[in-house]
C-alpha cells in the first residue's frame with residue numbers, strides 16, 4: 001500500500017493544475033464513475049478544485065452494472081440536485097445524451113452567444129479515478145472524423161483541444177483523480193472493480209469478502225453461475241469460495257481446494273460480469289454516513 005499512497009497524491013496535484021490552468025475555458029467537467037461503484041469511485045477532494053464549474057456525472061460501464069441499482073443511484077443523485085446519466089463506452093449507450101446534457105448545463109451561455117450571432121463551441125474536460133473509462137470515452141467522443149484543433153492562445157503548456165461531434169471540443173488530457181483509500185470497505189470495492197491494484201491487498205481475503213457480499217446480495221446469480229445447489233446463506237465467505245472452487249474442480253493434493261486459483265477466478269468473473277450484472281453498493285450503504293465526501 002505504501003508505494004500506491006506515495007504515488008497518487010501526484011495525480012491530485014497534476015489534475016488540480018490541469019483544471020486551474022484551463023478552468024476559464026472549460027464549460028463543463030464530465031466526472032466519470034464506474035456504475036458498479038457509483039459512490040466509492042468518487043474523490044472527496046475534488047469538489048473544492050472544481051468550485052462552481054458545471055459538472056456532469058456519468059456512470060460508465062453501465063453494461064456491467066445492475067440496472068435496478070443504477071436507477072436507484074440516478075434517483076439518489078438527482079435528489080441532491082446532481083445530474084447523472086448512465087453510459088457505456090462499449091455499447092455506445094448514452095453517449096449522445098451526454099453531449100445534450102452537457103449543453104443543457106450551459107444553456108444560458110449558449111443562448112447568450114446565439115443572441116450575439118455566435119455559435120458557442122462546448123468545451124469539455126474529463127476527470128475520474130483510474131480505470132473508469134476516461135480514455136475509452138474520449139475515443140468514443142472522437143469517433144473517426146476527429147481532428148486536433150491545435151494550440152490556442154491562452155491555453156498553457158500546449159494543451160490540445162480535440163474537435164468532437166456537435167460543436168464541441170474536448171481537452172485531450174483527462175484529469176486523473178486519486179481514489180479514496182481511508183475507508184476499508186471503499187478500498188475493497190475499488191479493488192473488486194480493478195480501480196486499485198488488488199496486489200495491495202491480500203487477494204484471497206478480498207475474494208472472501210466478495211463472496212460474502214455476493215452471498216447477501218446476488219445469491220441467485222452465484223448459485224446459477226457455479227451450479228451450487230447447497231444453501232449458502234449460512235456459510236462464511238471463504239466457505240462459499242471453497243464450494244465454488246470445488247465445483248470447478250480446483251482441487252490440489254489431499255483433496256483441498258486451491259483457494260488462490262478460486263480467488264483469481266471469482267475476481268476475474270466479477271470484473272467481466274460473467275457472474276452477472278453486479279453493482280457493489282447501494283445508496284442505502286451511505287445514507288447514514290454524514291459528510292463522507
Ligand SMILES: Nc1nc2c(ncn2[C@@H]2O[C@H](COP(=O)(O)OP(=O)(O)O)[C@@H](O)[C@H]2O)c(=O)[nH]1
Nearest residue numbers: 060061062088089090130131132133134135136
Ligand atoms: N464493459 C465495459 N468496459 C469498459 C467500458 N469503458 C471502458 N471499459 C474498459 O475498462 C478498462 C479501462 O478503460 P480506460 O478507458 O483505459 O480507463 P481510464 O483509466 O479511465 O482511461 C478498459 O479495459 C476498457 O476497455 C464500458 O462502458 N463497458
Ligand SMILES: [Mg+2]
Nearest residue numbers: 133134135136
Ligand atoms: Mg486512460
